[in-house]
Amino acid sequence: MxxxxxxxxxxxxxxxxxxxxxxxxxxxxxxxxxxxxxxxxxxxxxxxxxxxxxxxxxxxxxxxxxxxxxxxxxxxxxxxxxxxxxxxxxxxxxxxxxxxxxxxxxxxxxxxxxxxxxxxxxxxxxxxxxxxxxxxxxxxxxxxxxxxxxxxxxxxxxxxxxxxxxxxxxxxxxxxxxxxxxxxxxxxxxxxxxxxxxxxxxxxxxxxxxxxxxxxxxxxxxxxxxxxxxxxxxxxxxxxxxxxxxxxxxxxxxxxxxxxxxxxxxxxxxxxxxxxxxxxxxxIETMSLRVERHVENARKVAEFLRNHKQVAWVNYAGFSDSPLYPMAQKYLGESRCSLLTFGVKGGFEPGVKCFNALKLFKRMVNMGDAKSLSCHPASTTHRQLTPEEQAKAGVTPEMIRLSVGIEHIDDIIADLDQALAASTK
Ligand SMILES: Cc1ncc(COP(=O)(O)O)c(C=O)c1O
Structure with a gap:
């Protein structure tokens, strides 16, 4: 089956x-x-x-x-x-x-x-x-x-x-x-x-x-x-x-x-x-359907962030110029995971402002929920690691991690858009 x-x-x-x-x-x-x-x-x-x-x-x-x-x-x-x-x-x-x-x-x-x-x-x-x-x-x-x-x-x-x-x-x-x-x-x-x-x-x-x-x-x-x-x-x-x-x-x-x-x-x-x-x-009964929507929404979020003037970088294995792309292509085919990270222009301070301004995205340390979730790994999940260990684990101080949920994509993007606008204030 x-x-x-x-x-x-x-x-x-x-x-x-x-x-x-x-x-x-x-x-x-x-x-x-x-x-x-x-x-x-x-x-x-x-x-x-x-x-x-x-x-x-x-x-x-x-x-x-x-x-x-x-x-x-x-x-x-x-x-x-x-x-x-x-x-x-x-x-x-x-x-x-x-x-x-x-x-x-x-x-x-x-x-x-x-x-x-x-x-x-x-x-x-x-x-x-x-x-x-x-x-x-x-x-x-x-x-x-x-x-x-x-x-x-x-x-x-x-x-x-x-x-x-x-x-x-x-x-x-x-x-x-x-x-x-x-x-x-x-x-x-x-x-x-x-x-x-x-x-x-x-x-x-x-x-x-x-x-x-x-x-x-x-x-x-x-x-x-x-x-x-x-x-x-x-x-x-x-x-x-x-x-x-x-x-x-x-x-x-x-x-x-x-x-x-x-x-x-x-x-x-x-x-x-x-x-x-x-x-x-x-x-698990609905996992396949949910994952399909998670993946579709994450792709749209990654594209939105990459084109946003306040965003410095986006780490998403679906971009063909990403160093992650070849392995992702081999093991995930055309799909990508709904976990992605990005950094706000100006580094840590504006990044924190953006993170704190999120409304739909919950600030928490979980992922894979139907809800959109956001996390600042350096101050939470990877806090026990030294800066060198964090770097090896792929964590940078300004990094924001998103677990993109299955809400309507327009609402997800609107929330990110208003939070990025808040990062400049
Ligand atoms: C990749 C990965 N493995 C394992 C765990 C630990 O899972 P649990 O919180 O169920 O103990 C986590 C938690 O975030 C995780 O992200």
Missing amino acids: KRETLAIHAGYDGDPTTKAVAVPIYQTVAFEFDSAEHGAALFNLEVPGNIYTRIGNPTNTVLEKRVAALEGGVEALTVSSGMAAIHYSLVNIAEMGNNIVSLPQLYGATYTLLAHVLPKQGIEGRFSQTDRPEDVEKLIDENTRAVFCESVGNPAGNVADLEGLAKVAHKHGVPLIVDNTVATPVLLRPFEYGADVVVHSLTKFMGGHGTTLGGIIVDSGNFPWEKYPDKFYMFNKPEIAYHGVVYVEQYGAAAYVARCRTVCQRNTGATLAPLNGFLVLQG
Whole structure:
């Protein structure tokens, strides 16, 4: 089926007991066992079924199946936020003494996780100088456990060369993990270019209405964990944290997510609430339509800004003279993401005046909402980074980031026009 159909139907054939057509919200902590033997079999992962919502809930199972279908993966795990998804995706395979090699163009908290949080637990984050695969390869050594990138960097807007990155990662026997939040599977499916694991903040375009925090980890099922029995011993040797299960034997292609659920999530508990799973499912049903309108409006906004006399620069991968254009063309085709950045003439001061004058665009740190949103990354999302780190992440002091919503384009442009006029006062 095509993605518009999968977004509405994948993972749910109706509730067998009630015949409910909408996905029910299974607001329960635990599930009853038929007998002691049934409970033991569930705990042994010998029979399918639900045990306790911390490690699985039928509402979230539908969401997991739906996003796995949209991305073309074999299995998925929902978690409580995008950051939890990124964290679990890394600690599932890296431990003290290991390192993760990443592109530098990252969402601020992801950068901080790699630069300052994981190193305190003995896992080093290494950032390449540029987003070119050859620069990434220079940082990989025998202790590397993954290459990480955002398919479209937030807020840099760079489109990662997924094919090139997958090639260098695989040459060194490690998976490529991709944060596909900005692009969404509507615009780009990283598994088609060799990525092994995809993570999302469900909080953004998937939920789509700024109501719900969530995250997901999707497994392509393609990485050959069994080929590296020492490096990825956690999938190949009996798991001490789950009474000796050998994940590649019991789960085959779905070993990565199975361990993530039964070790990371079971023991640290960043679980998605079933109500939030339901709200994200509602959002996903209309995601294709929304993303199409987001993309169309963003193109018109980018053109309006580029022609405006108060605007110094616009960073938008849809302009054929943009350095981002070739990669965007390869991976996004004629579409572009609805996240773009610009600078007001005169730099920081007039930029702040413009930002403060916005009325329709909400000033906040979110994106992918149906509403148009604006953000000043240097003072908010990327505030914890030094000026040098900000520059590497693609953030400049005067930069304003727009997440263009799906309101009528005339109203969106009128708001930007009046805010730009205010910047000169
Ligand atoms: C690209 C990207 N990944 C991950 C996250 C984190 O998501 P969450 O806020 O759901 O934890 C964000 C948040 O803005 C993001 O922009």
